Amino acid sequence: xETHTKNKSDQILKAALHLFxxxxxxxxxxxxxxxxxxxxxxxxxxxxxxxxxxxxxxFEHVDQALTTMLAASFDPDLSDRDQLIRMLTHLIYYLHSxxxxxxxxxxxxxxxxxxxxxxxxxxxENNQNVPEPLRKFFFGELDGSVKKLPWPVYQALIFGxxxxxxRDSLAGLVTLNDDMVQSLARACWDALTIKEF
Amino acid sequence: xETHTKNKSDQILKAALHLFxxxxxxxxxxxxxxxxxxxxxxxxxxxxxxxxxxxxxxFEHVDQALTTMLAASFDPDLSDRDQLIRMLTHLIYYLHSxxxxxxxxxxxxxxxxxxxxxxxxxxxENNQNVPEPLRKFFFGELDGSVKKLPWPVYQALIFGxxxxxxRDSLAGLVTLNDDMVQSLARACWDALTIKEF
Amino acid sequence: xETHTKNKSDQILKAALHLFxxxxxxxxxxxxxxxxxxxxxxxxxxxxxxxxxxxxxxFEHVDQALTTMLAASFDPDLSDRDQLIRMLTHLIYYLHSxxxxxxxxxxxxxxxxxxxxxxxxxxxENNQNVPEPLRKFFFGELDGSVKKLPWPVYQALIFGxxxxxxRDSLAGLVTLNDDMVQSLARACWDALTIKEF
Amino acid sequence: xETHTKNKSDQILKAALHLFxxxxxxxxxxxxxxxxxxxxxxxxxxxxxxxxxxxxxxFEHVDQALTTMLAASFDPDLSDRDQLIRMLTHLIYYLHSxxxxxxxxxxxxxxxxxxxxxxxxxxxENNQNVPEPLRKFFFGELDGSVKKLPWPVYQALIFGxxxxxxRDSLAGLVTLNDDMVQSLARACWDALTIKEF
DNA sequence: AATGAATGAGACTTCATTCAT
DNA sequence: TATGAATGAAGTCTCATTCAT
Numbered sequence: 001x002e003t004h005t006k007n008k009s010d011q012i013l014k015a016a017l018h019l020f021x022x023x024x025x026x027x028x029x030x031x032x033x034x035x036x037x038x039x040x041x042x043x044x045x046x047x048x049x050x051x052x053x054x055x056x057x058x059f060e061h062v063d064q065a066l067t068t069m070l071a072a073s074f075d076p077d078l079s080d081r082d083q084l085i086r087m088l089t090h091l092i093y094y095l096h097s098x099x100x101x102x103x104x105x106x107x108x109x110x111x112x113x114x115x116x117x118x119x120x121x122x123x124x125e126n127n128q129n130v131p132e133p134l135r136k137f138f139f140g141e142l143d144g145s146v147k148k149l150p151w152p153v154y155q156a157l158i159f160g161x162x163x164x165x166x167r168d169s170l171a172g173l174v175t176l177n178d179d180m181v182q183s184l185a186r187a188c189w190d191a192l193t194i195k196e197f
Numbered sequence: 198x199e200t201h202t203k204n205k206s207d208q209i210l211k212a213a214l215h216l217f218x219x220x221x222x223x224x225x226x227x228x229x230x231x232x233x234x235x236x237x238x239x240x241x242x243x244x245x246x247x248x249x250x251x252x253x254x255x256f257e258h259v260d261q262a263l264t265t266m267l268a269a270s271f272d273p274d275l276s277d278r279d280q281l282i283r284m285l286t287h288l289i290y291y292l293h294s295x296x297x298x299x300x301x302x303x304x305x306x307x308x309x310x311x312x313x314x315x316x317x318x319x320x321x322e323n324n325q326n327v328p329e330p331l332r333k334f335f336f337g338e339l340d341g342s343v344k345k346l347p348w349p350v351y352q353a354l355i356f357g358x359x360x361x362x363x364r365d366s367l368a369g370l371v372t373l374n375d376d377m378v379q380s381l382a383r384a385c386w387d388a389l390t391i392k393e394f
Numbered sequence: 395x396e397t398h399t400k401n402k403s404d405q406i407l408k409a410a411l412h413l414f415x416x417x418x419x420x421x422x423x424x425x426x427x428x429x430x431x432x433x434x435x436x437x438x439x440x441x442x443x444x445x446x447x448x449x450x451x452x453f454e455h456v457d458q459a460l461t462t463m464l465a466a467s468f469d470p471d472l473s474d475r476d477q478l479i480r481m482l483t484h485l486i487y488y489l490h491s492x493x494x495x496x497x498x499x500x501x502x503x504x505x506x507x508x509x510x511x512x513x514x515x516x517x518x519e520n521n522q523n524v525p526e527p528l529r530k531f532f533f534g535e536l537d538g539s540v541k542k543l544p545w546p547v548y549q550a551l552i553f554g555x556x557x558x559x560x561r562d563s564l565a566g567l568v569t570l571n572d573d574m575v576q577s578l579a580r581a582c583w584d585a586l587t588i589k590e591f
Numbered sequence: 592x593e594t595h596t597k598n599k600s601d602q603i604l605k606a607a608l609h610l611f612x613x614x615x616x617x618x619x620x621x622x623x624x625x626x627x628x629x630x631x632x633x634x635x636x637x638x639x640x641x642x643x644x645x646x647x648x649x650f651e652h653v654d655q656a657l658t659t660m661l662a663a664s665f666d667p668d669l670s671d672r673d674q675l676i677r678m679l680t681h682l683i684y685y686l687h688s689x690x691x692x693x694x695x696x697x698x699x700x701x702x703x704x705x706x707x708x709x710x711x712x713x714x715x716e717n718n719q720n721v722p723e724p725l726r727k728f729f730f731g732e733l734d735g736s737v738k739k740l741p742w743p744v745y746q747a748l749i750f751g752x753x754x755x756x757x758r759d760s761l762a763g764l765v766t767l768n769d770d771m772v773q774s775l776a777r778a779c780w781d782a783l784t785i786k787e788f
Numbered sequence: 789a790a791t792g793a794a795t796g797a798g799a800c801t802t803c804a805t806t807c808a809t
Numbered sequence: 810t811a812t813g814a815a816t817g818a819a820g821t822c823t824c825a826t827t828c829a830t
Contacts (some may be wrong), residue, residue: 008790024309026223029824031792040791042827051825110303112221115368152362152371153381157388160357165349171312174349184350191354191388205814226799237816242801402811418703420617423803425813434812436806445804500701504694506615509762546756546765547775551782554751559743565706568743578744585748585782599793620820631795636822 009047011037016058021100024107025055055113062101069094071131080142081189087137088162088185095166096176102166145193157191206244208234213255218297221304222252249310256305259298266291268328277339278386284334285359285382292363293373299363342390354388403441405431410452415494418501419449446507453502456495463488465525474536475583481531482556482579489560490570496560539587551585600638602628607649612691615698616646646704653692660685662722671733672780678728679753679776686757687767693757736784748782 015037019028030051034041048054073090075083095102108114130138140146140154149157161184169176212234216225227248231238245251270287272280292299305311327335337343337351346354358381366373409431413422424445428435442448467484469477489496502508530536534548543551555578563570606628610619621642625632639645664681666674686693699705721729731737731745740748752775760767 027309030826031824034792041793041825042791043789045826046789106307110300110307112224147380147384149380149384150377152365153358153377153384156358156361156365156381157384160359160361161350161353161388162357163361164353164357168349168353180347180350183344183346184353187344187346187350187354187388190390190392191358191384193387193392195387195390195392223799227801228799231817238800239802239816240814243814248800421703424805425803428813435804435814436812437810439805440810497701504697504701506618541774541778543774543778544771546759547752547771547778550752550755550759550775551778554753554755555744555747555782556751557755558747558751562743562747574741574744577738577740578747581738581740581744581748581782584784584786585752585778587781587786589781589784589786617820621822622820625796632821633795633823634793637793642821 008037008039008043012039012044012047012054013058013061016054017062017100017104020055020058020107021103025111025113052113055108058104059108059113062104066094066101066105067131070134074131074133076133080136080144080146084137084158084189084192085182085185087134088158088188089181091159092162092166092176092181092184095163096169099170102170106167142192147192147194149192154192158188161188205236205240209236209241209244209251210255210258213251214259214297214301217252217255217304218300222248222308222310252305252310255301256310259301263291263298263302264328267331271328271330273330277333277341277343281334281355281386281389282379282382284331285355285385286378288356289359289363289373289378289381292360293366296367299367303364339389344389344391346389351389355385358385402431402433402437406433406438406441406448407452407455410448411456411494411498414449414452414501415497419505419507449502449507452498453507456498460488460495460499461525464528468525468527470527474530474538474540478531478552478583478586479576479579481528482552482582483575485553486556486560486570486575486578489557490563493564496564500561536586541586541588543586548586552582555582599630599634603630603635603638603645604649604652607645608653608691608695611646611649611698612694616642616702616704643704646699649695650699650704653695657685657692657696658722661725665722665724667724671727671735671737675728675749675780675783676773676776678725679749679779680772682750683753683757683767683772683775686754687760690761693761697758733783738783738785740783745783749779752779 012033015033016028019033019036030044031041034044037044044054048057070087070091073087075086078086136142137158138155139151140149165174165176165180165184168174174180209230212230213225216230216233227241228238231241234241241251245254267284267288270284272283275283333339334355335352336348337346362371362373362377362381365371371377406427409427410422413427413430424438425435428438431438438448442451464481464485467481469480472480531552532549533545534540534543559568559570559574559578562568568574603624606624607619610624610627621635622632625635628635635645639648661678661682664678666677669677727733728749729746730742731740756765756767756771756775759765765771
């Protein structure tokens with residue numbers, strides 16, 4: 001009974017993620033949310049100032065989990081190429097197996113909510129959230145045969161395809177399989193490296 | 198005297214695009230929309246059954262313009278590589294110079310509205326909207342040194358990075374320049390082709 | 395093409411009767427009404443000041459037809475008893491075979507529309523609409539074994555049962571047959587006459 | 592302190608009865624209704640799903656009270672004739688002294704609202720609402736000199752005249768007095784019984 | 789701390805009526 | 810005379826938020 005408060009706040013966050021992802025922010029009344037979380041409507045306001053703040057809190061929560069997962073995917077023994085492929089593979093499978101989180105993030109980023117938070121983006125230049133060992137993958141500080149590219153291009157090349165694929169998969173347009181994931185991750189590496197003639 | 202305000206239905210569509218892109222679907226009351234279009238509220242309902250239908254109509258409109266632009270970017274004299282680079286370049290500049298359309302499309306796709314329309318996606322396998330000469334770029338029917346890839350991977354590699362970059366640009370995180378656009382487009386081609394040692 | 399105007403007004407009246415009876419006054423938009431009548435919306439307003447007046451006009455129309463039918467049911471050769479039975483029989487069959495008129499009248503009488511028109515009631519004491527030969531049946535000026543009754547009671551005893559029965563019939567609660575009609579009409583006569591011990 | 596305003600749901604029901612009876616369903620906006628009930632608009636929707644359901648709820652309420660009153664009019668010591676007369680007398684006086692209820696019922700029955708509820712009619716064959724001791728009066732299971740009549744005819748003869756009279760009375764066409772009520776109730780009995788020569 | 793009844797601003801939509809053609 | 814596009818007042822209903830218990 002000690003972590004009572006923490007539990008209640010988590011229940012709310014969980015219900016919110018569920019409802020937001022499934023119905024969109026605007027078809028997720030606080031009342032239904034409270035019901036789903038098993039708490040009173042008023043209680044939500046004890047933990048979150050208002051609905052806006054709740055939305056942002058859900059984002060932080062989901063974002064945090066994603067970052068943690070990415071950091072855990074790091075293996076110092078791998079080459080840069082293998083590490084990149086590993087990270088992308090993990091990313092794709094994670095998002096694919098967490099469809100609520102993915103759907104939430106998409107709605108969040110591309111809605112007015114997300115724009116308020118422009119500067120909170122995961123992939124921003126000196127974003128403290130990026131786990132140290134992965135920084136070089138985010139900002140293009142790789143060596144060897146890797147092209148010198150502006151970092152935004154670098155990020156676009158790495159993360160654009162992965163999210164695009166997961167999107168199609170969750171939309172039901174594609175059935176994901178290992179072959180797709182592998183070939184996509186390898187192609188991303190190819191995009192970064194210099195072609196030899 | 199009849200031509201000073203285009204079609205009334207177009208005025209509405211235009212105002213809707215504006216408001217939806219700027220404020221999101223749910224902060225765009227029909228009343229404000231009518232005001233911005235310079236028509237009575239009731240008039241909107243003469244042209245569009247309800248708000249939902251208006252949203253979809255705006256999508257069709259924007260989607261159509263985008264498709265037309267892409268088709269116009271085709272030049273039969275170019276090699277596949279150059280044609281791909283040209284198409285991506287046009288796409289990026291178009292989206293960048295039509296921020297309302299881009300913002301609208303993103304909100305639309307990643308909102309419950311867009312999901313209703315899942316199967317209407319621009320990039321779907323036998324989407325009639327894809328202009329004929331560009332089909333090979335959408336579905337990976339390129340030859341030479343191009344990898345055999347599942348088409349969803351193919352599309353992800355081509356369109357993922359471009360939209361990712363435009364997104365960052367319009368979010369104010371990046372200032373787009375020709376160098377970025379060129380290097381991104383070239384890298385996309387590299388992602389598709391076989392590395393030679 | 396000569397009676398063009400008359401026709402148009404009648405078309406409107408007819409469509410109005412149809413729609414009012416079927417949907418109720420408030421689910422009968424002028425636009426649908428115009429459409430059903432095959433005229434423009436604006437045209438209705440050339441023949442009727444506004445919707446209210448149209449409703450009243452439909453009433454006059456229906457009321458007129460009913461009165462005419464009743465008058466035609468009079469046969470000077472019959473005894474008072476047989477004449478009453480004949481009149482009630484005709485009334486019941488008429489209403490039953492004109493369900494739209496019946497439903498309209500009921501809605502009209504028991505709605506605010508009808509109350510405005512209180513004094514227009516068919517059965518009012520010196521209502522000019524009551525056909526002369528039938529006045530004695532409406533106001534109790536019958537002789538022989540007929541009770542002396544206040545005229546409102548008189549009317550209630552005659553018309554109350556008939557309308558009640560038709561109501562149930564049109565509501566689908568009862569399937570009308572000749573036996574019912576006959577026994578009801580005879581019972582009405584019995585209600586008016588003195589019981590002998 | 593809790594008893595000074597009955598149940599909030601009852602306040603709403605009462606205001607609704609008032610407004611519906613006086614103005615008709617369609618001139619009784621939820622806002623005015625809320626105001627009259629002394630509650631916020633939103634509160635109505637806590638107790639009733641929508642306006643339709645409110646209308647039906649008012650009906651149930653009124654119908655219940657009427658049935659209760661009728662049941663209370665039963666006196667086992669009276670002959671069938673006296674009991675019928677007593678019941679009709681009570682009915683007439685009740686309706687006359689509850690004009691709002693009467694006006695509401697009429698509007699309800701003869702409007703699309705009532706038709707939805709066709710089969711809920713008070714006088715339907717095996718309506719559970721009919722109080723047991725009165726069933727024989729509703730369905731014609733009387734003996735002695737009473738005619739064998741189809742039950743719809745039976746009901747029409749009993750209830751048709753009474754409601755007809757009250758209607759005229761409340762419409763201001765007649766001033767009700769005991770003589771009228773008595774003579775009407777007796778005549779109803781006469782309508783049911785066999786004439787002896 | 790927790791609750792949920794109460795609230796009312798504001799959203800969407802309908803439809804009687806007008807008026808320029 | 811006939812039309813129907815245009816209008817906006819008014820109606821129904823939702824839901825974020827408050828506050829007394």
